[in-house]
Amino acid sequence: MTSRAPSRRSILIAGAGLIGIGAAGCYRVSPVIDAGARTTPEITVTPRRRAALNTETALASAARQAAALASGSRTAVLSALAQMHTLHAGVLAQADPLAGQNADSDPVITPTPVASASAPLPQLLTDEKRAADQYVHDALAADTPGEALLWASLAVFASGASAAGAAPVRGDGEPVSLPVEDPTSARQVLLSRLNALVAGLEWGVGRLPATDSLRSIGTRRLDAVATQQARLRALLREASATPTPALPGYPMPATPSTPRSTRELWVSLELGVLSGHGRVVAAASGTERSTAITAMGDQAAQVTGYGSGMPAWPGWV
Structure with missing residues (x-):
């Protein structure tokens, strides 16, 4: 009899709920706060947002054209990529991109039409990288936590765009407004996610056959x-903080495990770490934010390395 891995949400709620006792202002699973002061920026249509809407619309169109020229699994991957860029464009076009599930999705701005042309795959991927670079610049210039993570999320998604591997997925997360948080508190939560990941990795390694x-x-x-844990603990101690300790136990699937259930568990925990990096991006500024965005991109690559699709909004998981 095989077992089924628990959902990402159940794992992270259990882990973060216990760990979060010692970390002020802890999020539940994603960087979504249920209570407390939020930073709600005045809704304005900035040139930056208009440019991003044009970019996402153009990338969606280019991905659709590349999909039409592709074959096999690449067609599905590129079609999904087009869908995710269309989703991004819809969020950027609505009145408040950080309104979450209750957003008024009616567009208040429209993209500037672009000339239709064939989009060979190499050109599409070049455009994705160019977009990612611009979004990093936007994230570093952002004035609010939610805006910083919005642009960082778009940057990480674009930098990871590919015609190979698993198709990107909608995922559970979406941009919302975030409260101002101390970077030390955010790093404590990231450490808690790493602690939970270690427990899950040890659990799986101990149950998989040596030949697997x-x-x-x-x-x-x-x-x-x-x-990563050692570096993060050192940063926390430099900030005169006591690093979040690992819990004596975390909820895991019932044994016996299978490679599939183990992989699902690890992906769930890796996505939790990804949102932990996103939290640091939102809390940090300047060089620290830049470093956090790089770490966020590395972590997203770790998730897709398991054969899992990139979520539409990495860091908001």
């Missing part, structure tokens, strides 16, 4: 995460 390639992947990942 996933076991080797988990073992290598444990070493990499241990390095």
Whole structure:
């Protein structure tokens, strides 16, 4: 009899709920706050937002054209990529891009029409990278936490765009307005997510056959995460903070495990770490924000490395 891995939400609620006792202002699963002061910017249609809407609309069109010229699995991946860019454009066009699930999705701005032309795949990927660079610049110039994470999320998605691997997915997260938070508090939550990931990796490695390639992947990942934990703990101590300790136990699937359930568990926990990096992006500024965006991109690549699709809004998981 095989077991089914618990959902990402159930794992992270259980872990973050216990860990969060010692971390002020802890989010539940994503960087969404249920209570407390929010930073709600005045709704304005900025040149930056207009430019991003044009970019996302153009990328959606280019991805559709590339899909029409592709074959096999690439067609599905590029079609999904077009859908995600269309989703981004819709959020950017509405009155408040940070309104979350209750947003009025009616567009208040429309994209500038672009000339229709064939879009070979290499050109599409070049345009994705160019968009990612611009979004990083936008994130560094953002004045509010939610805006910073909005642009960082778009940057990470575009930088990870590809015609290979798993197709990008809608996911559960979406941009919302965020409260101002101290970077130290955000890093405490990130550390808590890394602690939970270590527990999940150890759980899976200990139950997979020695000959299973996933076991080797988990073992290598444990070493990499241990390095991240050490660096993060050092940063917290430099800020005169006591690093969040690991819990004695985290909820895991019932044994026996399977490679599939183990992979699902690890992806869920890696997505939690991704949102932890997103939280740091929202809380930090200047060089620290730039470093956090880079880390966020590296973590997104870790998620897709398991064969999981990139979420439409990485960091808002």
